[in-house]
Amino acid sequence: MTTKTHLKIVALAGGVGGAKLADGLARCLPPENLTIIVNTGDDFIHWGLNISPDLDTVCYTLAGLANPETGWGRREESWQVFQQMERLGAESWFRLGDKDLATHLERTRRLKAGEPLSTITRDFCQRWGVEPLILPMSDTPLATMVQTVEFGELAFQEYFVHKQCQPQVTGFRFAGADSATPAPGVLAALQQADALIICPSNPWVSIDPILQILPQDGSWRRFPIVAVSPIIGGATVKGPAAKMYAELGITPSATAVAQHYAGLLAGFVIDAVDANLAEEVRALGIQPSIQNTLMKSAEDRERLAKDVLNFVERFV
Amino acid sequence: MTTKTHLKIVALAGGVGGAKLADGLARCLPPENLTIIVNTGDDFIHWGLNISPDLDTVCYTLAGLANPETGWGRREESWQVFQQMERLGAESWFRLGDKDLATHLERTRRLKAGEPLSTITRDFCQRWGVEPLILPMSDTPLATMVQTVEFGELAFQEYFVHKQCQPQVTGFRFAGADSATPAPGVLAALQQADALIICPSNPWVSIDPILQILPQDGSWRRFPIVAVSPIIGGATVKGPAAKMYAELGITPSATAVAQHYAGLLAGFVIDAVDANLAEEVRALGIQPSIQNTLMKSAEDRERLAKDVLNFVERFV
Numbered sequence: 001m002t003t004k005t006h007l008k009i010v011a012l013a014g015g016v017g018g019a020k021l022a023d024g025l026a027r028c029l030p031p032e033n034l035t036i037i038v039n040t041g042d043d044f045i046h047w048g049l050n051i052s053p054d055l056d057t058v059c060y061t062l063a064g065l066a067n068p069e070t071g072w073g074r075r076e077e078s079w080q081v082f083q084q085m086e087r088l089g090a091e092s093w094f095r096l097g098d099k100d101l102a103t104h105l106e107r108t109r110r111l112k113a114g115e116p117l118s119t120i121t122r123d124f125c126q127r128w129g130v131e132p133l134i135l136p137m138s139d140t141p142l143a144t145m146v147q148t149v150e151f152g153e154l155a156f157q158e159y160f161v162h163k164q165c166q167p168q169v170t171g172f173r174f175a176g177a178d179s180a181t182p183a184p185g186v187l188a189a190l191q192q193a194d195a196l197i198i199c200p201s202n203p204w205v206s207i208d209p210i211l212q213i214l215p216q217d218g219s220w221r222r223f224p225i226v227a228v229s230p231i232i233g234g235a236t237v238k239g240p241a242a243k244m245y246a247e248l249g250i251t252p253s254a255t256a257v258a259q260h261y262a263g264l265l266a267g268f269v270i271d272a273v274d275a276n277l278a279e280e281v282r283a284l285g286i287q288p289s290i291q292n293t294l295m296k297s298a299e300d301r302e303r304l305a306k307d308v309l310n311f312v313e314r315f316v
Numbered sequence: 317m318t319t320k321t322h323l324k325i326v327a328l329a330g331g332v333g334g335a336k337l338a339d340g341l342a343r344c345l346p347p348e349n350l351t352i353i354v355n356t357g358d359d360f361i362h363w364g365l366n367i368s369p370d371l372d373t374v375c376y377t378l379a380g381l382a383n384p385e386t387g388w389g390r391r392e393e394s395w396q397v398f399q400q401m402e403r404l405g406a407e408s409w410f411r412l413g414d415k416d417l418a419t420h421l422e423r424t425r426r427l428k429a430g431e432p433l434s435t436i437t438r439d440f441c442q443r444w445g446v447e448p449l450i451l452p453m454s455d456t457p458l459a460t461m462v463q464t465v466e467f468g469e470l471a472f473q474e475y476f477v478h479k480q481c482q483p484q485v486t487g488f489r490f491a492g493a494d495s496a497t498p499a500p501g502v503l504a505a506l507q508q509a510d511a512l513i514i515c516p517s518n519p520w521v522s523i524d525p526i527l528q529i530l531p532q533d534g535s536w537r538r539f540p541i542v543a544v545s546p547i548i549g550g551a552t553v554k555g556p557a558a559k560m561y562a563e564l565g566i567t568p569s570a571t572a573v574a575q576h577y578a579g580l581l582a583g584f585v586i587d588a589v590d591a592n593l594a595e596e597v598r599a600l601g602i603q604p605s606i607q608n609t610l611m612k613s614a615e616d617r618e619r620l621a622k623d624v625l626n627f628v629e630r631f632v
Contacts, residue, residue: 048425080394084418088443090425098414102400105421109364109406127404 007033007309007316010193014039014054014206016071016238017230018199019061020295022132024305025197026062027298031131035189036062039201040117040136041144041174041209042156046094047085049104050111053157054206055121055136056103063128065099071238074099093162118183135185137210142180144205147171156205165240169247172204177212186213190220195312198227200293202241203260211264224266224315228293228308229254232271237294255280262286266315269293269308287314323349323625323632326509330355330370330522332387332554333546334515335377336611338448340621341513342378343614347447351505352378355517356433356452357460357490357525358472362410363401365420366427369473370522371437371452372419379444381415387554390415409478434499451501453526458496460521461489472521481556485563488520493528502529506536511628514543516609518557519576527580540582540631544609544624545570548587553610571596578602582631585609585624603630 009029013022013036022036039054053072060066060074067075077097086092096104103124110120116139125134146159148167159167190196201207214220231254236242242252250256254270258281261268265286270277271293281288289311295301325345329338329352338352355370369388376382376390383391393413402408412420419440426436432455441450462475464483475483506512517523530536547570552558558568566572570586574597577584581602586593587609597604605627611617 047421048428049421078394078396078414080414081397081418081421084415085422088418088422088440090418090422098394098396099400101417102397102404102406105363105365105397106401106404106406112364124404 007194008192009034009195009197010189011036011197011199012207012210013058013199014201015057018201018206019058020301021199021228021305022058023061024301026132027302028305028309034132036132036134037137037186037210038134039206039209040138041142044155044157047090049108051104059125059128059130059134062130065128073097094157118185136183137186137213138180139183140180141176142209142213143175144209145173145175147173165243169244174209174212180213182213193223194316195223196225197308197312198225200228200230202230202239203257204244225264226267226308226312227261227265228269229257229271231257232293233273253277258284258286267311269311323510324508325350325511325513326505327352327513327515328523328526329374329515330517331373334517334522335374336617337515337544337621338374339377340617342448343618344621344625350448352448352450353453353502353526354450355522355525356454357458360471360473363406366424367420375441375444375446375450378446381444389413410473434501452499453502453529454496455499456496457492458525458529459491460525461491463487463489481559485560490525490528496529498529503536509539510632511539512541513624513628514541516544516546518546518555519573520560541580542583542624542628543577543581544585545573545587547573548609549589569593574600574602583627585627
């Protein structure tokens with residue numbers, strides 16, 4: 001437990017890296033003091049089912065159900081349905097395991113019955129034994145579109161899974177951003193928060209969609225915000241963030257991420273290998289913190305979460 | 317092969333017993349000479365998926381994919397999705413295995429995309445290596461409703477699976493019979509047929525729905541019709557047909573089935589244990605044939621199909 005367990009924390013998270021830190025925070029904080037707001041800009045329909053990749057990664061990770069090897073899907077997974085779907089000629093570029101499939105099936109059924117994604121997610125978490133509140137950023141669609149040289153605009157999963165992040169990125173668009181609203185609970189959590197932590201997720205396609213859905217007048221930012229760099233030594237542990245920076249003409253680095261969030265951040269956590277960038281971060285008016293940010297084990301997650309929480313306390 | 321392989325046969329089939337004889341016929345006839353029209357009155361939506369129990373039983377049986385123990389679903393089945401669905405609080409009274417689930421998932425996706433059930437079924441059969449034409453009786457909904465003492469009117473699967481055939485039956489209703497039409501290919505197959513075989517399926521809830529969907533002026537009956545009794549020694553091998561006869565005040569017997577179809581049949585195949593009923597059948601103006609109708613093995617199916625085809629030839 002961190003020293004100030006009374007701190008109410010909201011964390012913004014996307015996929016694997018974000019889920020790991022969120023899990024670390026869940027190991028450090030009383031569940032009622034942690035709300036995790038998760039990107040749903042990657043959500044899409046596949047096999048007629050509503051898939052929420054980031055939401056599931058975060059929920060599975062906190063439930064201890066995530067596959068540690070792939071970074072997506074369930075551990076101890078089987079592929080019976082997938083094999084039969086292939087035999088029936090169904091699209092096979094997005095792999096859905098048997099256990100994972102149940103989540104999408106039941107979510108789709110309940111969405112079609114009129115229940116909002118946030119309610120369904122809360123119920124699933126209860127059944128999976130996840131205690132902190134995990135909220136989809138929105139119950140209404142906001143779709144992250146990746147603009148590319150080769151294929152023009154691609155829906156995120158088309159770019160990310162089907163085209164394996166190969167196309168050259170020129171920009172992003174958040175379709176539906178004008179009409180999508182924060183899910184019930186999101187603004188209330190922000191109102192009660194003492195601090196906000198931006199997990200080490202892709203700034204362009206995991207965190208920006210969440211920021212897009214929040215009130216654009218910035219009225220929600222009444223607290224210090226601390227981010228953890230998803231870029232370590234100029235590269236990402238997983239995912240295309242560094243490639244995206246490079247293709248957009250920005251040298252991928254922790255500094256580039258700090259610049260991305262400039263104006264939002266009070267503090268920024270960079271990895272020890274990037275210690276030389278601390279002054280660049282400070283020059284942006286952001287206080288740097290140098291930590292071991294690589295999370296290979298559950299202990300790493302908890303240690304980094306503690307370090308981040310200790311750092312956050314400086315600002316509250 | 318039967319002696320007159322040029323005979324074009326249409327078979328009407330419901331669940332397990334019907335599927336077995338249909339499989340026997342498929343083993344005796346060139347595929348282009350056999351069309352199987354399958355009851356879809358049991359079709360329903362479960363977990364948000366379109367389930368066609370009889371259609372799948374017939375297709376799986378002919379594909380060699382059917383579970384020989386249960387009489388439904390796939391052989392070498394696993395239950396990963398089902399277990400996770402239970403954990404998520406989904407309805408668990410209708411068991412869907414992993415391999416089976418792929419059929420419903422892909423069918424549902426294609427139905428929602430606007431493809432008719434008959435087209436989807438034809439494509440699935442091609443992929444499963446099923447050669448004879450298997451047609452759902454209709455692409456439009458006709459729902460078999462079971463009227464009961466205890467619960468009033470029940471959708472068929474509610475009665476059959478959820479209530480395990482316990483309620484006392486008072487009658488049946490075919491909801492949508494006025495507007496439902498035969499699937500494309502059904503009337504053409506009947507026009508080209510030399511004879512029609514009614515498989516040993518439940519007369520009330522497997523065969524009557526198919527007969528309901530055909531032109532009620534009887535214009536399609538230009539050929540001899542032969543039925544195989546699903547009741548052997550006053551009981552059924554599987555399913556509630558005998559129980560239904562009893563509850564409707566009719567002694568369950570092969571004769572009762574012959575009476576059920578009276579006016580349609582040229583010939584009626586009864587089991588050797590019911591040889592004493594041959595004269596009762598003959599008294600109805602229907603020619604009886606005494607055979608071993610129990611199908612325990614693939615050889616039984618083929619032998620019975622041959623016997624039935626030989627019997628049919630007397631009338632063509």
